[in-house]
Amino acid sequence: MEIKAIGCEPLQLKLMHVKDGHTLKVYKDHGGYKALEKAFKMAPADVIEEVKTSALRGRGGAGFPTGMKWSFVPKETPKQKYVVCNADESEPGTFKDRYLMERDPHALIEGMIIAGWALGANTGFIYTRGEYKYLIDIMDVAIAEAREAGLIGKNILGSGLDFELYTHTGAGAYICGEETALLSSLEGYRGHPRMKPPFPAVEGVYASPTVVNNVETLTAVPQIINMGGTAWRDLGTEKSGGTKLWSVSGHVKKPGVYELPMGYADMEKFIMEDCGGMLRGDKKLKAVIPGGSSVYIMNAGQVIGKKVTMDYEGLVAGGSSVGSGGFIVMDETVDVMESTKNLTEFYKHESCGWCTPCREGTDWLVKIFNRISEGGGRPEDAQLMLDICDNIEGKSFCPLGDAAAWPIQSAIRQFPEDFKKWLVDKAQTSGVTANV
């Protein structure tokens, strides 16, 4: 598996191939914790301003401007404030945060302390998915090292900031990547999302002001402070600042984690050259899901020769979105209806059951997929599924419902022939005559 930067100097990936990059010593040798010192010389409001200038947008999937999120936290409040890192990385196709935490844990710690300084928060939690237990162990060691060095605790580096940082484990629930569900889980409850407003910035964990940021978002913060918001933004585009990690999996020769400047020209070149092209030379590209499973699937025609720019605006124009940056590349051997069925099973399994449209809708979608699979497809099934999706999309309590609907809507739209063929073939192999 490849881990490298293309079209820019490695920033997020700077220490990925450095021996013992996970240790405090090596991190410091490479300029680590310089940003923290610099931030301590700035007023907290100026740190937030710098992050705003950088045009950093949340890297977990929603892409919300980070500086703006930070500015929603009330300045004057008698309550304790919290910084929470969302390391629940569970979006199918996404595996970038894993490597950041495994090989560069101090970047995350530094980012969280700076966030603590900017927001006036004294406690941080790193909420990591339970399956990543080995990463929790790595983070615990790194946190202990930082505490030993006086980087966590009372009056850090004489700044007057007290900041404590703890790891917290999830236990296998995709929904806990949704920030309010994560907070419920952090409090020891089922991972049900909460009503917004109040937003976490006002009432988050323990009903206190809380900022929840993805790992990659927080590890970008020291870079922004080091080089300045403007310089960092200019690595990317005006609206999508900096660099972005893309997790690439599926039918390419070189899957891996790639760091690209935002606005990298041409998704086709990225797949066909940077990722080594198709895994099997004789098989053509059929489909790409560019942002983790929860975004629109693209067919080859939307990618080849279309010069799709890899940033927030470019991918929307290309017919999908950045999401979490989880690229799943599929060649012509994949039946897009089978792949969509697979993802729908995922959403059904991961629906938290809190709201009816998502809980019942995903269940019915899987039932219909299964019926078609067993040869009982009906001509009206495409419309039936689109109707169910329409009853979920925008009507569920949290975005998981939308995420379940989008793959199906886009698959039927971009691969109508696959859907039709699926109905007929499944019916024929089961001996039932289809009427399509």
Next chain:
Amino acid sequence: MAAHTATSFTDKVLVSDEVAEFSPEVIDEMKAHVAKYPAERSRSALIPLLFVVQRERGGWLDNPGVNFLAKFLNLEVTDVWETATFYSMFNLRPVGRHHIQICKTLSCKIMGEPEITDHICTKLGIHPGETTEDGKFTVTMVECLGSCGTAPMMQIGFDYHEDLTTEKVDKILEACK
């Protein structure tokens, strides 16, 4: 599906009022988790503590273990079950000593998961969701574990095994004692 597979939660689960006991070392470990959270928010430690109990009770959450946690955190027994039943990593019935969790989500699926699953299940003579008679292995199909670039993959206990081939699987299973 659940009604006729061995993963059904409604069969063979014994309800008892017995309260499990743990060694002083384990109690200390639990207290260290509780200490991370504000005193009046000790419920935050519930998920980390459920993992400790699961490990200490032979890989699953039995009634005595859950009853202990309710007392330890000053919660109702139903509060503990409410959380425990939500998360897929908590086993509500016994599992084998080696819990094989095969990722079935898209990237693994298209990179050879079906072949790996077939191989493992044939070799062990069980279906997904079942445990071998000697109690050594349980096979479970799970959703995305974040190893898409090194697909197909499985997790045994907490250990990741990636870039799987049938030969590699054979070696891994042989190493399981």
